[in-house]
Amino acid sequence: MKLQMIGCSHHDAAVEFREKVAFSGDQVTAALAEFRRQFPSCELVLLSTCNRIELYTTAPDDTELDRDAVAQFLADQQRLTTDEVVDQMIYRSGTEAIEHLFAVASSLDSMVVGEAQILSQVKQAYDRACHVGSAGPLTHSVFQSANRTAKRVQQETSIHRRRVSVPSVAVGEVIPEFFDSLADKQVVVCGAGEMGEETLRYLQQAGAANITVLNRSYDRGAELAKQFGTKVDRWETLRDHIVTADVVVGTTSASEPIIELADFEPLHSRRNHRVLLILDLAIPRDFDPAIGDLSSVYLYAIDDLKAACERNQKQRQKEWPKAKQIIDEETKRFVQAFQHRSTGPVIRRLRDQALELKSDELQRLVGKLQLDQMDPVVAKEIEKSFDRLINKLLHPPLTSIRDDAAEGHTRGLLEAVRHLFNLGDE
Template identity: 50%
Template sequence: MKLQIVGCSHHQSSLEVREQLAFSPDQARLALGRLRELYPRSEVVLLSTCNRMELYTASDDPQLCPSHREVVNFLAEFHGLDPVGIFEDLFEHSGEDAVRHLFTVAASLDSMVVGEGQILSQVKQAYDLAKSGNTAGPLTHAVFQAAIRVAKSVARDTAIQQKRVSIPSVAVADFASGVFDSYHDKNVLVVGAGEMAEETLTYLVAEGARHIHVVNRSFDRAEKLAEQFSARAAPWTELSSLLERADIIVSTTGATAPVITLESFQAIERQRAQRNLVLFDLAVPRDVESAVGDCLGVYLYTIDDLQQTCEANRRAREKEWPKAEKIIEDETTRFMVDLNHRATGPTIRRLRSQADDIKNEELTRLLNKLADLDDRSQNEIRRSFDRLVNKMLHPPLETLRDAAKEGPPHGLLEALRDLFKIH
């Protein structure tokens, strides 16, 4: 029985390498199909995200599973790369290490942002894709289902996923949600069309924000960003009137001087009637004069404020790390014991079958010789033979079971096969 992972992640591979080895959903489907043709007796699951690409292969018979080199060659050929060039960028895990790695990945402990919940859904998608392509089998079913279970257990029993650690998620979950109960009726104003604005908008839209305006000095860029979120782009000249109506402002311009000054805010403060306003100034240098934060009903957060919360949350997550690791370690051990026990199954079945064949053969011969025996006596003899076989097989099978708890009992299995001539 063999379970192997060959892949790369943000830990040891550059973004460039990861981009070269990444699979789109269509490519992943195609790759699984090809691997199925090349290794028909092997199970395959392909996990490809922004930060990792991992190819899981498994088989009851290790000889039928592609080797590390064969997987590397396949990946290189699929992406039109030099196998030697990518070999060093790809890691390989097998057996217990592979199981532990998958559990760690699914539980988001191996993610760039530890504790982010997206990876679990990506693991599920990869597994579903393998199932739909008939490339998953008993071993991958068992390990992926266990990984999903472990990830849920880590999320439930530790606080590792409860604290946000990215600036946009902290802005929305830790601060905006403290002010507003819902976002569907709030006016969101995005000043600037930078990457940070886009990320923050992703979270706000996910929370239900609908009325979004994007203002940028370059109207084209504003329109482009607005289009992504079904928002409305507005010319720079409307900034003041939009400020007046806004409940949440995300400012991320590259301006060298403040865009929202105390003076400009005071000009519209009366019309706002001290309504609550959450202002995220994510620009460096700052877009909003700090004095605006002193106005009534204004909650102003700069990138430094959010960064501090991110750090505090990250530290809180780190405290939960040992607890999460223990869950993964315990589950890995449990899974391996089950797996090793399963690995002994075919040998045990063949041993039992062989013993039954001998028993039946001898029993038939004996009963033929003692043809005048009544039914009761015949049954007694059958039961006696059954007990004899069971008692003979019990000690070696018990030893095999115990050995499976310590690791794959290859030696014992080999010995059993040799001793009893099981083929």
């Protein structure tokens, strides 16, 4: 039994192909159920995110579920040809598949190295497989080990503590310089595109409880607000919200500033010198830079935040070797543990059989040569000679079994040894 992975990500497949093979949550559940129906003795965990689609499978008999069978299953699910899947998706098996999963869970394979979301996505994929019943002994072990590996990378390196996206730096590093907590602050997010959505996610993670979304298209703003459980208001109310806000975030795609200095000055006088933090994440800029010269107003443009991102990215790169070492250690640890579990019973029975034969032959020799009264030292030497002979005879096959298991190909040699030495079933 070995783990195998067939999949694609932002590293090796265009977004157009990833869209074709991506699964929604309901589609994942249906695919897992169909997999169980077609391959009842096999295992599958299906990971589908915006940047990657990966199928982790295993089978009692490796010939039952090879690369082509998995590719055919995926092609049938997504109405593609098998050739399309094979040509555009990578394949890894055995130790390589385990190491890849550990790197994915630890966010070393992500578009933004160190982003935290991927580990929760890996956990969700595993939990869904457990719920449907498509997970099994090997996928249980390897996904639990992947979680442990990711936690080690988080705890023993600073990769995850270095923010490298503009919204994460704005919320995680700039806002704390001005406010101890966002729980009681009025936050306004201007724009409901991708940048606005990502910023909302970080704001809520930081504890912001009073957020209002403003967008020129009210329906789009309302849709985003509903997604995050925040308030929404009409675009025309922007100036009123600036008067009462503590934090204003600009993420629109407007070609001109949404607030000029002349627009802001009368609003500023109504704020009574309360601190206002403006995070202008838009390109072109949403706020006239001159607004930042006013008292009690602190304006950070995207260029300021990008510089922090670049510094953090360099720090993450320094931590990469340490994180990679952790993954290598955990991969070796898992393979050794799996090797012991898969080969242990056969090795024990082979040794027990050899020891039983040794005991029988030693008793026969003692009886035949009438050596009952022999010197105990001589008797011990004879027994040691038998033991050395057994060890020398067993060493090559046992070493081969262990090496084969480390490569993930346990079934062939185990079956051969079990048959050759008449060891019976597991």
